[in-house]
Amino acid sequence: MERGMQNKETNDRLPLVIGVDLGGTQIRTAVLHGSTLLSRVGILTGENPMPDHIIPRIYSAIDEALHQAGITIQQIAGIGIAAPGPLDYKTGIIYAPPNLPGWDRVPLRDLFTEHYHIPIFVENDANSAGLGEYMFGAGRGCTDIVYMTISTGIGGGVIINGKILAGASGTAAELGHMTIDWHGERCKCGNIGCLEYIASGTSIARRANEAIRSGEGIELLAFARTMLEHSSTVANQSALPTQGHDANTAELDSSPPEQGDMDTSDQHQQEHLHVNARTVALAAEAGVPLARAIIQTVAEAIGVGLVNIIHCFSPQMIILGGGVTQMGPMLMEPALRVVQERAMKVPRDAVQIVQAQLGENVGLVGAGALIYYHSNMYGIVP
Numbered sequence: 074m075e076r077g078m079q080n081k082e083t084n085d086r087l088p089l090v091i092g093v094d095l096g097g098t099q100i101r102t103a104v105l106h107g108s109t110l111l112s113r114v115g116i117l118t119g120e121n122p123m124p125d126h127i128i129p130r131i132y133s134a135i136d137e138a139l140h141q142a143g144i145t146i147q148q149i150a151g152i153g154i155a156a157p158g159p160l161d162y163k164t165g166i167i168y169a170p171p172n173l174p175g176w177d178r179v180p181l182r183d184l185f186t187e188h189y190h191i192p193i194f195v196e197n198d199a200n201s202a203g204l205g206e207y208m209f210g211a212g213r214g215c216t217d218i219v220y221m222t223i224s225t226g227i228g229g230g231v232i233i234n235g236k237i238l239a240g241a242s243g244t245a246a247e248l249g250h251m252t253i254d255w256h257g258e259r260c261k262c263g264n265i266g267c268l269e270y271i272a273s274g275t276s277i278a279r280r281a282n283e284a285i286r287s288g289e290g291i292e293l294l295a296f297a298r299t300m301l302e303h304s305s306t307v308a309n310q311s312a313l314p315t316q317g318h319d320a321n322t323a324e325l326d327s328s329p330p331e332q333g334d335m336d337t338s339d340q341h342q343q344e345h346l347h348v349n350a351r352t353v354a355l356a357a358e359a360g361v362p363l364a365r366a367i368i369q370t371v372a373e374a375i376g377v378g379l380v381n382i383i384h385c386f387s388p389q390m391i392i393l394g395g396g397v398t399q400m401g402p403m404l405m406e407p408a409l410r411v412v413q414e415r416a417m418k419v420p421r422d423a424v425q426i427v428q429a430q431l432g433e434n435v436g437l438v439g440a441g442a443l444i445y446y447h448s449n450m451y452g453i454v455p
């Protein structure tokens with residue numbers, strides 16, 4: 074209660090900003106007052122994601138968000154844009170992100186500056202989400218935090234002594250691409266045995282489907298079929314609330330496989346029914362041994378990743394976001410056991426490992442927070 078009121082008073086002293094969360098399938102814009110959304114307008118990137126086509130649509134979405142909030146652009150202190158990397162936050166140029174085809178060396182900051190004539194800041198989406206949690210979420214009051222989001226992929230943001238860690242190339246804090254298994258398999262980034270390759274939502278689904286294809290997953294397949302038959306009920310009682318923004322954190326895929334797969338023979342189903350991470354999580358909760366084993370492996374890999382983070386950064390707080398981290402004790406207990414058993418005592422005793430607080434709006438709040446961060450307004454946020 075007291076913390077909420079403090080936050081409200083803080084918000085009252087902050088200027089209005091606009092946040093843009095640029096994802097591969099969806100782009101969201103909002104007018105924000107601190108962490109409070111005054112309006113929110115989203116567009117789907119659709120079939121034509123080319124910048125010439127999308128950028129004017131982002132302007133329209135921003136104008137609509139301003140209109141809905143009853144605010145004019147003259148009242149806005151700046152626009153923060155969270156975008157998938159690689160990008161250069163100093164120049165605001167985006168370099169060919171894998172999930173934005175056709176975007177190659179797009180000078181996003183300069184384009185927006187020419188259009189709006191107010192301060193524009195562009196930042197890697199995981200960094201800005203970390204900034205959002207640091208300023209307005211779980212990390213309030215800390216100086217050194219690590220944010221890690223585990224969903225379709227694994228992203229990270231590291232804030233040390235109040236500053237986003239960018240590194241020499243601006244690409245620091247790729248926590249998903251730390252090596253966990255140096256004899257492991259090749260990740261799409263080029264490295265071997267990355268945390269993302271082993272422990273993302275995509276990895277959970279891949280492990281399950283590989284097991285099913287090799288004939289080990291009969292019980293899991295039966296569970297998935299039962300779930301499909303009751304898919305509307307399951308969707309309403311989801312055990313995995315989704316969280317985060319869709320660039321590197323796209324929610325666990327909750328859509329059931331195509332119904333057509335269900336109309337065919339058992340053999341055909343076995344070949345084509347695609348089990349997603351959410352189904353594996355629910356199956357693990359229900360006690361299906363294969364699903365439990367998959368979640369156990371993933372949890373231990375995340376634990377090893379946490380040990381590495383603790384040893385490299387000794388943060389006050391590690392903030393975990395994204396759909397996979399919503400699995401609760403069956404994931405977190407084995408992960409934290411690894412931390413307890415392996416991490417050095419001094420930095421381990423100094424760290425708190427907590428869940429993210431901003432939920433699905435973390436991308437927008439983090440984007441808006443870029444304006445406060447670059448205007449050195451952090452000092453007035455408790």
Ligand SMILES: [Zn+2]
Nearest residue numbers: 250260262267
């Ligand atoms: Zn990798």
